[in-house]
Amino acid sequence: MAMMKNPIVKLQCSDYGYDCTYSSSDRNISIVINNFQKHMSDKHFIDYSYETVLQFILRKQ
Numbered sequence: 001m002a003m004m005k006n007p008i009v010k011l012q013c014s015d016y017g018y019d020c021t022y023s024s025s026d027r028n029i030s031i032v033i034n035n036f037q038k039h040m041s042d043k044h045f046i047d048y049s050y051e052t053v054l055q056f057i058l059r060k061q
């Protein structure tokens with residue numbers, strides 16, 4: 001049985017109204033979310049929960 005590759009998941013700040021070029025992308029959704037959460041906290045001082053960021057991704061699909 002062939003291995004199914006996960007699609008690349010991508011989140012970028014500019015999609016959410018930020019004047020920022022940061023984007024987080026990976027095939028592992030947890031990595032995308034963790035990196036995006038860290039960036040949001042470090043650079044924009046906003047703490048999004050894991051669930052909230054997950055909803056961002058799910059709504060795009």
Ligand SMILES: [Zn+2]
Nearest residue numbers: 013018020022
């Ligand atoms: Zn940003």
